[in-house]
Amino acid sequence: AVLADNGLEVLLWTRGEAQAQEINERRTNEKYVPGAKLPPNIRATTSIEEATRHGDLLLFVAPSSAMRDVARLAKPFMRGDQLIVHATKGFEADTLLRMSHVLEEEFAGVLEPGSVVVLSGPSHAEEVILRSPTTVVVACSRPELAEAAQDAFITPAFRVYTNPDVAGVEIAGALKNIIALGAGMSDGLGFGDNAKAALLTRGLAEIGRLGVAMGANPLTFAGLAGVGDLVATCTSRHSRNWRAGYKLAEGATLDEVLESIGMVVEGVRTTKASIALSERYGVELPIAEQLHAVLFQGKNPRSAVEALMGRGRTHEIEDIVREAAAAFRGAPAE
Ligand SMILES: NC(=O)C1=CN([C@@H]2O[C@H](COP(=O)(O)OP(=O)(O)OC[C@H]3O[C@@H](n4cnc5c(N)ncnc54)[C@H](O)[C@@H]3O)[C@@H](O)[C@H]2O)C=CC1
């Protein structure tokens, strides 16, 4: 809808014939954006060939678990001169790759390395479709491609900034979902604003620590993909991750929660990936570790909070700087 508001002819790929028909005939997409009327210059197709050949810009926004499969389906039809943008927040589960790396691997031979643009930041679809003011960031190591994406997406209601730090923007967007699960849990347990603020702040320290170890610019975490999205996701009832955390705190099982939400809850897989990344880069992630225990080892959320509150005494800033610096030395630059 943002691209359509900019006057572009948008072709949307969906696997569902009924959904394509609904979009084309009724101009609605009730399951995902209930109540919204879609602009007339959006058309849906079930043909990935038609969708891939269609335009000058290809936006990939499948769940992280499906990104490689979708890229493989699209590759035979890519023209080679198209701008590739993705807006997916997560890592590939078995390789721990960032999404731009998955796309670059799949598009090798069609796309120059460093040409994928990531779009991220606080942007719940439920609000974007209402044209409620939204700000995001587009990152690419090639500034001219980030600017081309900025140009395509910027509207009076959707302000787009550029940033060269692809790693930082992708890592921030993925890891904030873990903290959002924790924020939902905190609210579900009946804790207050102090607890939520603690989770956001110490969560940001954790995100920054791992991000810096993986080669990101620490300043990116103070930006829209970092603090911005962390605030939006941890405080919004639109958030699927926040809702999942809330329901888990109420006693539902993970399977029940995922079934009832019916949309992708990226933080669940990302929690698993973050534990593997913390081992690979030698970075401590206490909040993610506790959430991992709640999600996958049946730990009671209250016991997880007790474990976090009972950790050994530590410094605030010194701790972050020391651990990030130590991790930096041991990690290959990305
Ligand atoms: N919903 C939102 O407000 C925002 C979502 N995102 C990110 O966008 C990504 C997608 O999230 P949502 O659209 O919210 O998820 P969703 O669950 O609402 O929709 C995912 C879509 O992908 C399709 N899909 C699933 N597996 C597939 C496969 N193997 N091949 C092809 N299609 C497949 C589903 O049928 C569904 O249409 C996630 O990484 C999320 O973090 C980012 C910013 C905002």
Ligand SMILES: O=C(CO)COP(=O)(O)O
């Ligand atoms: O990333 C998002 C908003 O910026 C969407 O978050 P949820 O997946 O938690 O709904």
